[in-house]
Amino acid sequence: MKSNKQSMTSRVSYAFGAFGNDMFFATLSTYFIMFVTTHLFNSGNAAQNDKMISYITLIIFLLRFVELAIDPFIGNAIDNTSTRWGKFKPWVVVGGTVGSIALIILFTNMGGLNKSNPLLYLIIFGFIYIIMDIFYSFKDIGFWSMIPALTFDSREREKTATFARIGSTIGGNLVGVVVMPLVLFFSLNSNGGTGDTRGWFWFAVIVATIAWLSAVAVGIGTKEVDSDLRKNKEKTTFKKVLHILTHNDQLMWIALSYGLYTTGVTLVNSLELYYFTFILGNSSAFSIFASLNIVTGLLSVSLFPKLADKLNRRNLFFWCILTMIIALVLFVFAGQSLPMVLIAAVLFAIPQPLVFLVVLMTISDSVEYGQLKLGHRDESLTLSVRPLLDKLAGAISNGVVGLTAVAAGMTTGATAASVSASGQVTFKLIMFGLPIVIILIGTYVFYRKVTLTEKKHAEIVDQLERTWGKQLADDSASPVTTSTKIEAGAHDYNAPIAGELVDLASVNDPIFANGALGQGFAIKPSDGRVYAPFDGTVRIAFSTRHAVGLVSDTGVVTLIHIGIGTVAMQGTGFVTYFERGQHVKRGDLLIEFWDKAIKDAGYDDTVIVTITNSSADDTLTLKKPLGSLVDKDDVILTLENNG
Helix, strand or coil: CCCHHHHHHHHHHHHHHHHHHHHHHHHHHHHHHHHHHHHHCCCCCHHHHHHHHHHHHHHHHHHHHHHHHHHHHHHHHHHCCCCCCCCCHHHHHHHHHHHHHHHHHHCCCCCCHHHHCHHHHHHHHHHHHHHHHHHHHHHHHHHHCHHHHHCCCHHHHHHHHHHHHHHHHHHHHHHHHHHHHHHHHHCCCCHHHCCCHHHHHHHHHHHHHHHHHHHHHHHHHCCCCCCHHHHCCCCCCHHHHHHHHHHCHHHHHHHHHHHHHHHHHHHHHHHHHHHHHHHCCCCCHHHHHHHHHHHHHHHHHHHHHHHHHHHCHHHHHHHHHHHHHHHHHHHHCCCCCHHHHHHHHHHHHCHHHHHHHHHHHHHHHHHHHHHHHHCCCCHHHHHCHHHHHHHHHHHHHHHHHHHHHHHCCCCCCCCHHHCCHHHHHHHHHHHHHHHHHHHHHHHHHHHHHCCCCHHHHHHHHHHHHHHHHHHHHHCCCCCCCCCCCCCCEEEEEECCCCEEEECHHHCCCHHHHCCCCCEEEEEEECCCEEECCCCEEEEEECCCCCEEEEEECCCCEEEEEEEECHHHHCCCCEEECCCCCCEECCCCEEEEECHHHHHHCCCEEEEEEEECCCCCCEEEEECCCCCCEECCCCEEEEEEECC
């Protein structure tokens, strides 16, 4: 079992990875385009500057779309990866390294090529940008794809994702706090509060270094948890990628909904620094806004588990959208009032981590949905959709922001005083009006088409686990046992829990009652402790902690299932004391559960025990009469292999 120290190291490492990842993404999607529009091109010819800005904007826009087409194949490549360091960590480290180096180069004029040879500059820029974007994709997809590899439990995923989101919230918003202070600190000329190219370069160096260190921390400090469910996967060829994506309907609908939502939100976020600089004329106040975002973001993240449990994810999504629309309306009427602007900005920021987590959990749950529907598991391919959509939003927003800056007169040398009234109107229409329309369309799609709730996911996991329980005896390739054939002779089976012995045929679950998962018995528990019935190895560690699959040293394969319908509890009230592949001794404590929690949830607490690899030639003899009380030290059954 993992020690508390190991678990904490893993969580801190993953959270730091999210911190650096979002610092990088925020810099790339929000602040890089401001560097391009306000500092990179300063030839003295306004028309030439605007032309180069338009070219760069177009290149970014087109390259992002090219790279978007590559992302599913990147996810597929990660899915088909197998190294001694794991599936995900090598991509996180390599992608983080190359991406960070490329980002630093992009925040330069490449030795003056932007002026001396603009065409060559654009070619080199395009090459470096696509390299940066591809390797960042490997890192980002690999990083977020680790969530379903760490646990199958929907609630446990919420906890893991929440921990990571704390790191990403701090990282993404901290960039906004430090961007202008760092730029101005390293600048030789403040240029009216916008800094110079030297300041922006050192800002990029600091961000890229932190992002790289966070990728290394993930590589060193995290550990992928193995599970038999994750083995329900076949190698996916490139030809099957589009088939998988398009036939997982829930993945597609949540993708469309989130794609529209994140495009609108990213557009607003990308224009906020412009708003403070050229509308309010107070770029320093942006640090105040970003600091407030950190506080509100952390508050939102900390409340997510409770809000998701109380409201459910679906309702939480709608409440978040309503709050964001109210915030955008307040923004429109805020005028030059900094307090009103800050209130509107904070109201807009509060729901963002919550919506992100709702979407991330729904996409994560669609891994099992696709596994059940398509017959194989594609973690990274499925999880690649979310970062793909974020980058799509970034591509669109970068294109729109660049053109908006040109149209509103917010390019090199501009100040708040130089922006015309018509320029301000154009700017506000794009910053507020367009996002409202896009976000509402995405919300409508979510309302009509996204049906993968927590309850439905629990039912899917239950079906998958039953399938694996039925296949326990057939998995001869399992690394935890050399054979599933029962040795000749008699084999004792101790009661795994204290309580009243019940006939298996009488339990209120037809799949177990009719013997589809093997012969066995049931026990009405008198306490909440499940013990190993023999010396053996844990073959299956169920994600919801309500069951365990074991194989004895003599080849007896068994499934111990706590309660009926308890998969819907998503692990609440259950504690496990083992890991898959762990060897256990007869009488070792495997699981503790709170019986009251099962009954309060309205479920049957009967513990069901089956021998999944018994055959017609095997004789199972109960050593205790039905209705009698048994204890963990009692031999309850003898299995005799006559072959």
